Amino acid sequence: PDDVRFEIPLNLTQLHPAITQVEVDCKLTSDAIPGSKLAKAVRKGTNNWRGVQLPVTDGKVVTTAVIVFSFPPGSLNNPAGKTANYECTLTAYSKGAPAAKASTSRGPTYKAGWDSFAEKHADPAFVLTPTPQKLTGTFTWGPNTKP
Numbered sequence: 001p002d003d004v005r006f007e008i009p010l011n012l013t014q015l016h017p018a019i020t021q022v023e024v025d026c027k028l029t030s031d032a033i034p035g036s037k038l039a040k041a042v043r044k045g046t047n048n049w050r051g052v053q054l055p056v057t058d059g060k061v062v063t064t065a066v067i068v069f070s071f072p073p074g075s076l077n078n079p080a081g082k083t084a085n086y087e088c089t090l091t092a093y094s095k096g097a098p099a100a101k102a103s104t105s106r107g108p109t110y111k112a113g114w115d116s117f118a119e120k121h122a123d124p125a126f127v128l129t130p131t132p133q134k135l136t137g138t139f140t141w142g143p144n145t146k147p
Helices: none
Strands: 002-012 020-031 049-055 063-070 083-094 113-116 135-140
Touching: 002 020, 002 083, 020 063, 049 063
Parallel strands: none
Antiparallel strands: 002 063, 020 049, 020 083, 083 113, 083 135
16 A cells, blocks of 8 residues: 655643643545545545544653555555645643532633644633644655555
């Protein structure tokens, strides 16, 4: 099979204690990947979307996320010389926190779920400065890439 491999270094420190996982997702679109440009094909689990979840330990994720797209023989549509576009994003999972009782505390509450980091976010668990930007780019399939 032909593989496209992304190695994305992560150096996230001082994450909020409610953040328990981070996920790196990469989307790959190209005329060489049948159906990759259709709206339904950009959903997770399709042949042009891969992701990896990584645990947060002591508020840190310091590692290299590896995303691999494997294309079995016959799955690409005459790829040699065609352009491919990629976009990788970072999201995080917050375990949330119990709502504070109005009679004893009015501190912030955190909802459980996945979201993106931002410098300004309604949920303090997802505030991260500087905010990681999307990793985007293009490449051209090599002349020896098999369809």
